[in-house]
Amino acid sequence: MRHMDPLAAYTFRVFLGVMEFGFSKVSGLGREAETTIYQEGGINDRVHVLRVPTKTPGTLRMERGAYAGEFFPFYLAGERLFLPMRIEVRSPEGLQLFGKFYTVTGLVVKKWEAGELDALQNTILIDRFELNYEHLLVSPL
Structure with a gap:
């Protein structure tokens, strides 16, 4: 029998291949289907809803504290991972x-x-990233 309690949103890990990276926030995980309505000639009591090719990719938004001297592939804006x-x-x-x-x-x-550089505040410098993705697979572990 599987454990059926809701999952806490704060316990997560992010891997790119075998490399593990820490993030404080990840959002934008989701799927959306684009559709069109088709009214068939001669049939006036209903419409057909048809799926059309998706024109927009998914967008992940991620945040983490900045680190000095660390290799980090997400700094490469415009690059495919x-x-x-x-x-x-x-x-x-x-x-x-x-x-x-x-x-x-x-x-x-x-x-x-x-993130904002502010000499009057004692805060952690935050890096924010946006990544487009083509495919999302959701699976239980």
Whole structure:
């Protein structure tokens, strides 16, 4: 029998291939189908809803604290990342057994932005990233 409690949104890990990266926020995981309405001639009591090719990719938005001297592929705005990204959501205890994972492929780094630099505040510098993706697979672990 599977564990059926809701998953905590704060226990997750991000992998690009075999490399693990820490993020404080990830959003934009989702699917959307584009459709068109077709009214068949002679049939006036209903319409047909047809799926059309998707014109817009998915967009992941990710945030993390900036680190000095670290190799980080998400700084390469405009570049395609050929490795799949896997986002694992785990149980609050960190157990992989009762979680879920999302795999995104066809990644292109759309945008990288450094957070606000403010000498009057004692805060962590935040890097923000936007990545477009072509495919999303949602699976239980």
